[in-house]
Amino acid sequence: MADNETKNDTPNGTKKPALPLQQLDADATKKPSGPPSGTKKPDGPPGAKKPAGPPGSKKPAGPPSGTKSKKPTMPPGFSGDGGGDGLTRKDFQSDQDVRWCPGCGDYAILSTVQRLLPDLGVPKEDIVFISGIGCSGRFPYYMDTYGMHSIHGRAPSFATGLKSSRPELDVWVVTGDGDALSIGGNHLIHAMRRNVDLQMLLFNNEIYGLTKGQYSPTSERGKITKSSPYGSIDAPFNPVALALGADATFVARTMDRDPKHMKAMMRRAHDHRGMSFLEIYQNCNIFNDGAFFEFTEKETKPERALFLDDGKPLTYAGGDRGLRLDGLTLQAVDLTTGRWSADDCVVYDETNPELAGLIGRLFWQEDLPRPFGVIYREERPTYEELLHTQIDGITERKGEGDLDALLHAGDTWTIQ
């Protein structure tokens, strides 16, 4: 990237530098061929001051401060204050002050989880949240359930040990892009491969927040941060594609600023038996403000976000646009000209791995939207199920272990 230096001088210089400059200048709210204005990166040197929000965007709807007494104001359409067991959202709030930065996307996620849990009918004492390190790592402290704030990247291993040994528990893993995809990459893929019945919430904010703003494994190439003043040269992971590659049995994506969709995805993740991977685009308003605004803000969301609906054709922009297959390639088509209709678009089947591969790999293609929703699911025996079925089978065949007989196994001799 020989032109990184010059790009630093432009408002767009930190985002997707692979794109030609003229596309960055395009009016994206009308033409979906380039990223909309909402993706503009903050001016000025990295970390110098709190970045200004992009033009036209609202501040996140989360609470302004971390005190428990002030309930977060949530967007309209939010539900989930009561449950079948008489538990309410309040029953899941611990007495600890929430210490995330005011305006952080984590508030909306926390609130959504606390509103969802009463609906699930799981006894409170059976719920466990396990996190790693990073801003997301503090999550369990704010939940009045069992919880463990473990070490960096390792949450899936603690969760695997717990869930394997106590299959009746409802175990959630809370992690971030640095935690899960960088230091914890190995545990992530192996938890998926084994299909341990966990819900994993990946708070992806494309930045290291708790260490004050270094580029993460999901940061775009060219990103200017404290640790990459001349632009990051790392290629980013697409967590969804990674999960598909690791044979996860449930892969979905949602966003912090659409609590209704987020709640629906969390519920589906919970309903799935096996490892459920839910990537949540989460705004870090301090170090990476607006990273996902092109997908989350109302000006650009219709054109840039594709909401998957099982059994329905892939359309977006209020039905004005759709995705069709041109051979093995996805093509965005205009459904308003009469040339194409929704019937020409791909009908989504979330159990189809080939389709999931195509949709899941949509990432930074400038003319294609970003998919949200359940990208893939399949039924496969869970790890803990196989573990205990094997133990039970062997116990039935060999009989319950007799310690004295075990100690005397093999050749013995007796001294009188």
Add this chain to the structure above:
Amino acid sequence: MASAPPTETHPIQDATVLFAGDSGDGMQLTGLKFTMATAQAQNDLATLPDYPAEIRAPAGTTYGISGYQLHFGSEEVRTPGDAVDLLVAMNAAALKVHLRRVRKGGTIIANADSFEKRDLELAELDSNPLTDGALDDYNVIEVPLTSITRDALSDTDLSTKQKDRSKNMFALGLTLWMYSKPMEPAMKWLDQKFAERPAIRDANRHVLKKGYHYGETVEAFAVRYDVKPAPMDTGTYRAIRGAEALALGLVAASVKSGLSLFYGSYPITPASDILHELSKHKNFGVMTFQAEDEIAAVGSAVGASFGGNLGVCATSGPGIALKTETIGLAVMTELPLVVIDMQRGGPSTGLPTKPEQGDLMQAIYGRNGEAPLPVLAPGSPGDCFETAYEACRIATKYMTPVMLLADGYLGSGAEAWRIPDPDTLPPFDVNFATKPTDRTMVGTNGDRKFLPYVRNDDTLARPWAKPGTPELEHRIGGLEKEDRTGDVSYHPENHERMVKLRAEKIQRVQQEIPPTEVLGDADGELLVVGWGSTQGAIEEAIERAVDGGKPVAGLHLRHLFPFPPDLGDILDRFETILVPELNNGQLVRLLRDEFLQPCVPLNKIQGQPFTAKEIEQKIDALLG
């Protein structure tokens, strides 16, 4: 070597036999079967397998040699033997590697078929030791093991390769005959092992018998030997390897405590044998988890402990390095965890198959921050059982990770082990927090809150409340905990208080340590202090010194951290303290630090255990 039949049988007190050959020659198996025969004959015994890191190194080379040494006797046997009485060398390289272990006048059975030009080249020998006079001081018996085995199987349909694989049975048969040991245990094993493959079974049985009969019919053998049964305590015995004993100790702890055993493990030499053993015992509810890496192995065990199970993992030094951060988390969250370190030569990958006591400092100090935990070490293969059991008991009673330091010498070494009665094992009760109590709760009515860091007065252990228990929901983690509440706290005085509380809790493990036994001359001048797998060699050296009228005593530490409460007083009684270790001096530093005693080190860092003689010589040198 000339002698007329019939062969005489000489009674002897003990003997040391070493089988050595290519790692594909089945020497470990041969040694093991010979061990079973001596055990059946009620000898006391100790064994030392010595195998290369390479699985199948090029045949005939010195670095591919695998050895199995066995010392058996009619008296107490503490070590695998300082000097070899009989070496069975399957090829020239085996002879070259192990000749230095054979005592002058000892016997060497050499496979004469494997001393051809090519064999000598592979072994990098300039001339044939069978003919160049190099073995003049030894009693050499040349046996064409390869051709004789092929002949014995000439009327079978087996391939030459298959026939050659039976030649270790010929060597075994011959050795059994030499020491008047029964063939039945090996026969029985062959019947079981090859039940599905009768042709292989019959071939091996036939060759085993041929080897046995060879001794009787060939005039090369002037004498055969007989080692009478050892006077051992009454009871039922079995031969046990340390790795097996560790696994059985863990299962026993699980059964006696009522906790399910969760064993998280990543394969590593020489700890994998524990995983192999435990994975057989699923009908005890044992959960074995082969993790993606060392960190996940310990993480899964901590996760299982959080869930109210007995979380255990085992590894070797490099794996401990990787687990370190998680062990620190277990210190902070005060969860029970047992970490077994099968030490091997280090640093880094080091000597993967060779024993060393290099990880003591790592076990005690090798974590960030003030992170004390109890450290225990077994002294013999059989002691691995009790020590593993004790480690589990302490871990749950004090809500702490515990480290157990063994090594490959203990793990693959075997001894005659008196099987304990499960009813006589120390009681192992675990009390979970099952409901809110006034002591562990604060607040009123709806706001009542469980306090996960309220401590037991005696042990300072915090309550173990497992998920699934109503009203005891709580969060733990790696951030500093507030005293009593367990909430996250950055308060300066609280941190200091918690550091001291965690230290004091581990110090109180001293309550579990029985009075230290002192062997030999308790009023003597010199005290030998050892730990871990060197116990046999050290005690044999002390016994010889005491028998020689020297003012020597010894003690062997199972508890390395904290030390036994009476240790300081004992050390004070001696003028000189000798500390033999298979490292560059680690316990010796701990003793100097704790007790300000001028301890004398004796260090051996060769990937080999001590011989009793090496320690005896040091004792003599110190006594002047």
